[in-house]
Each structure stands twice: as C-alpha cells, then as structure tokens.
Amino acid sequence: MSRLRGLQCRECGHLYGLLPIHVCELCFGPLEVAYDYDAIRPLVSREAIAAGPQTIWRYRALLPVEDEPIIETYAGCTPLVKADNLGRLLGLNQLYVKNDTVNPTFSFKDRPVAIAGTKARAFGFDTFACASTGNLAAAVAACGARAGMRAVVFIPADLEPSKVTNIGIYDPTLVAVHGNYDDVNRLCSEIADKYGWAFANINVRPYYAEGSKTLAYEVAEQLGWRTPDHAIVPTGSGSMFTKIWKGFQELHRVGLVDEAPRTRMTVAQATGCAPVVDAFDRRTLNVAPVKPDTIAKSLAIGNPADGYYSLKVIKETGGWAVSVTDAEVVEGIKLLAQTEGIFAETAGGVSVAVARKLAESGRIAPDETVVVYVTGNGLKTPEAVADRLAPPITIAATMEAFEAALAVDQRGAAAVA
Amino acid sequence: MAKQRVKFTFPPERITQPLIYNMGRQFDVVTNIRRANVTRDRGWVILEISGETAEIERAVEWALNQGVRVDPIEGDIVAG
Numbered sequence: 135m136s137r138l139r140g141l142q143c144r145e146c147g148h149l150y151g152l153l154p155i156h157v158c159e160l161c162f163g164p165l166e167v168a169y170d171y172d173a174i175r176p177l178v179s180r181e182a183i184a185a186g187p188q189t190i191w192r193y194r195a196l197l198p199v200e201d202e203p204i205i206e207t208y209a210g211c212t213p214l215v216k217a218d219n220l221g222r223l224l225g226l227n228q229l230y231v232k233n234d235t236v237n238p239t240f241s242f243k244d245r246p247v248a249i250a251g252t253k254a255r256a257f258g259f260d261t262f263a264c265a266s267t268g269n270l271a272a273a274v275a276a277c278g279a280r281a282g283m284r285a286v287v288f289i290p291a292d293l294e295p296s297k298v299t300n301i302g303i304y305d306p307t308l309v310a311v312h313g314n315y316d317d318v319n320r321l322c323s324e325i326a327d328k329y330g331w332a333f334a335n336i337n338v339r340p341y342y343a344e345g346s347k348t349l350a351y352e353v354a355e356q357l358g359w360r361t362p363d364h365a366i367v368p369t370g371s372g373s374m375f376t377k378i379w380k381g382f383q384e385l386h387r388v389g390l391v392d393e394a395p396r397t398r399m400t401v402a403q404a405t406g407c408a409p410v411v412d413a414f415d416r417r418t419l420n421v422a423p424v425k426p427d428t429i430a431k432s433l434a435i436g437n438p439a440d441g442y443y444s445l446k447v448i449k450e451t452g453g454w455a456v457s458v459t460d461a462e463v464v465e466g467i468k469l470l471a472q473t474e475g476i477f478a479e480t481a482g483g484v485s486v487a488v489a490r491k492l493a494e495s496g497r498i499a500p501d502e503t504v505v506v507y508v509t510g511n512g513l514k515t516p517e518a519v520a521d522r523l524a525p526p527i528t529i530a531a532t533m534e535a536f537e538a539a540l541a542v543d544q545r546g547a548a549a550v551a
Numbered sequence: 552m553a554k555q556r557v558k559f560t561f562p563p564e565r566i567t568q569p570l571i572y573n574m575g576r577q578f579d580v581v582t583n584i585r586r587a588n589v590t591r592d593r594g595w596v597i598l599e600i601s602g603e604t605a606e607i608e609r610a611v612e613w614a615l616n617q618g619v620r621v622d623p624i625e626g627d628i629v630a631g
Contacts, residue, residue, distance in 0.1 A: 162585045162597045162624050270630040323623040370631050432631030439626030
C-alpha cells in the first residue's frame with residue numbers, strides 16, 4: 135500500500151499522479167500532496183523517529199518522497215528554546231521559541247527546499263530554480279551545490295549587496311532582473327512555463343510546501359509529543375502557516391500524538407504588507423492584493439498564494455491574524471536578542487512583536503503553551519537594527535580612559551535605574 | 552497558439568462591467584473562465600487566455616489599463 139495517494143486539487147478535489155505539476159487542469163486550483171494515513175500509521179513510531187537522523191528526514195514517512203535518494207542538507211531539528219526571560223516580561227510561563235535561525239542557510243527555507251530538490255532530481259530535472267528576495271534563493275543555491283545540480287536563481291536587481299553575497303557564494307547562475315516586483319513575477323512565470331526547469335515554488339511547489347510540516351513535527355516531538363495551545367507564525371505566502379497546521383493534524387491521524395490538536399494558529403504580518411490580516415479584520419476569506427512596503431522583506435508578498443487557505447485555518451482553529459509596525463518589528467528583534475540571545479531577521483521580529491501584542495491584550499492565558507516561530511537569522515537583515523543599537527564606548531588604550539568611561543556608564547545606568 | 556493562465560482582480564468600481572466580454576470583442580483571444588468570485592467590494596476571476604502571444608499581451612495590457620490587477624494564478628512567485 136503506497137503512502138502517497140497523489141496530488142489533489144485543493145478546490146475541486148481532482149486527483150493526479152505524483153508528477154511535477156502544481157495546477158489543476160480542471161479548475162486551475164492549487165495541488166497538494168495527498169497521503170494514505172492508514173498506510174503511514176504502521177510505519178511510524180515515536181521510537182523510530184527518535185532513532186532517525188537529526189534532520190527533517192527523521193519524518194520521512196510523512197514526507198512526499200518514495201524510494202528516491204534524498205538530498206541531505208542537514209536542515210531541521212533546530213532548537214525549541216524555553217524562553218523564560220522573554221516569557222517573564224510578557225507574562226507567559228510556557229513560552230517557547232522555535233529557533234530556525236540555525237539552519238544550513240540560516241532560514242527555515244532549507245526544509246522545503248531539501249524536499250523540492252530531492253523531487254526535482256528524482257523527476258530528472260537538471261536545473262533547480264527559484265525567484266526570491268533572499269532566503270529561498272540561498273537555500274536553492276546551496277541545495278543545488280550539495281546535490282550537484284545546476285541552480286538558477288532570479289532576484290530583483292535592487293537586492294541588497296549582502297543578500298547577493300549570501301546567495302552568490304554557492305555559485306548559482308544568478309539573474310538580477312530590472313523592473314518592479316510584478317514584472318519579476320510575470321517573467322518568472324513565463325520562464326517556468328517555457329524552460330522546463332524545476333522551480334522550487336512553482337512546478338514542484340506541492341512537494342516543496344510539505345517541508346514546512348516538519349516545523350510542526352519537531353515542535354510536537356520536542357514538547358514530548360503534544361501540540362501547543364498557540365502557534366504564532368510569520369506569514370508571507372501563507373504556505374508555511376497552513377502546513378504547520380497540517381503537520382499537527384497529521385501527527386494525530388497517524389497516532390504519534392494522542393489528542394487532536396487544539397492549537398490556535400495565528401498569522402503574524404508586518405503592517406506594510408498584511409493582506410491576510412486585512413482580510414481577517416474585514417471578516418472575509420477574500421484576500422485583496424497589496425503593494426508591500428515594509429522592512430520585513432522576507433514576508434513582503436502582496437498576493438499570497440495561500441492567503442485564502444490561511445484564513446480558513448485561522449477560522450478552524452480559533453486563532454487570529456495580527457500585524458505590527460516596522461518600529462515594533464525592530465523592537466521585537468531587539469527584545470528576543472536581549473532576553474534569549476537569539477538574533478532573528480525581521481520576520482522573527484514580526485512574530486515576537488505579535489506574541490507581545492497577544493499577551494498584552496490578554497488573548498493568551500499565562501500558563502498556555504505558546505510557540506513563536508523564528509524563521510531566519512538576523513545576520514540576513516542587519517540593516518534593520520544597525521542604527522537602533524547603543525554605540526560602542528570608544529576609549530584610548532589606557533586603564534585611566536577605560537575606568538573613566540566605565541564610571542560614566544555606571545552613573546548613567548544608575549540614573550536610569 | 553499560446554495560452555496564459557491568469558487571475559484578474561477587479562476593483563469595486565469595475566465589478567459590474569463586462570470587461571472580459573469586451574476584451575474578447577476587442578482582441579483576437581479566447582477567454583475560458585475556470586473559477587470566479589464576486590462580492591460586494593471586489594471580484595476575481597481565474598481564466599485562461601488563448602491566442603497569439605503578442606495578442607494576449609495586448610489584451611492583458613488593455614485589462615491593466617482598465618484598472619484590473621493581473622497576476623499569475625499561482626499568486627506571487629517571488630518568494631522571501
């Protein structure tokens with residue numbers, strides 16, 4: 135009995151074979167991997183998973199791969215940090231941070247990309263491609279390097295130099311496209327149609343998306359095989375958000391978690407690009423596209439492919455969609471770093487700031503288990519906080535100069551106290 | 552014969568206008584609607600436009616000039 139039933143349309147339900155396709159030919163709805171959970175149940179156990187690799191592939195039975203050799207990029211199994219210091223400040227006694235800053239290319243994108251790359255190679259593609267403003271590009275380029283596949287990455291021509299370096303180091307074919315965001319979108323759609331390359335988030339998207347389920351599997355395993363009361367997820371396209379909920383549900387379906395999940399799933403966005411939050415506030419499932427204008431570039435997706443499905447998950451789970459300003463995002467980054475020693479990129483600042491808002495508004499009870507997902511490393515977006523930090527104390531190379539500066543510093547600290 | 556699959560999103564002031572019909576009259580393209588939703592404050596239509604490539608581009612340009620937002624059916628492709 136096969137674990138994988140095929141690709142199923144999320145709109146009309148039509149079932150297709152396991153092919154590199156992403157759109158239903160009947161209604162143009164998006165396709166999603168469909169599993170036979172009865173076939174999976176006897177294949178999984180807590181013990182078998184614990185004995186598996188310290189990567190996403192320990193959950194292989196729940197992932198859309200068959201017998202093909204996997205691309206092991208050592209993604210996943212990142213720390214779930216009990217954030218006691220931050221929790222104390224927010225009045226939350228069971229606050230956790232899922233710290234995906236430490237993945238191989240320093241963002242959660244390594245998870246879905248490992249699966250997309252594995253499937254692309256299995257399907258016989260010789261080129262692995264994507265269009266990205268940063269995290270996805272680095273993950274695809276690195277995965278391509280490790281798998282010995284050609285990687286072609288499209289970026290906006292005005293991408294920050296540090297991000298270009300972060301991607302270029304893996305030596306992909308790096309194409310910088312002049313034009314606005316919509317122009318880049320349209321071009322990449324046409325190229326994907328014409329060239330027959332494996333675009334991570336286009337033609338192999340159904341497989342790619344499944345990688346984000348591991349963010350749920352790991353959290354549940356790290357909590358002792360239970361699901362949290364709240365999950366706060368920074369949201370761009372909505373793919374990760376919907377897949378985390380799918381992951382929690384699957385664990386129950388295959389018997390790894392005893393109780394059905396009652397996690398309240400909350401979308402976290404930046405005010406300058408909050409199409410899901412806007413729709414939630416208007417009490418509609420229809421997401422209106424927006425023009426992004428936020429420092430949270432990794433979440434700057436104005437027309438989220440999974441916006442509608444994210445709103446359905448929020449409705450189903452009793453969660454919320456909340457946005458925060460850029461100033462609040464920066465404060466969120468600083469707060470996390472200065473309480474728990476984790477330096478997150480702007481997306482992480484979004485989820486921490488939203489957690490703070492929910493706590494302050496009383497929507498989270500003090501003893502509820504809350505997981506804040508932090509999806510990328512702060513070194514990717516240092517410019518967001520660089521001029522908001524206390525400058526170094528500059529001294530001459532003498533003990534006298536040091537002690538004078540220290541005295542001033544301590545008097546200043548005492549005055550503030 | 553080329554085909555393009557797109558999502559048209561109509562602003563509120565355009566919802567009641569037969570823009571897709573007019574596009575089919577003005578340009579040598581065939582439109583094939585697969586899904587749609589129209590509410591009080593906005594509407595979207597997912598359709599396939601068939602024809603010569605240049606003519607499809609002219610038709611889409613016309614739709615953009617009418618205030619319609621035109622996106623690939625996958626949503627935004629450029630990811631973070």
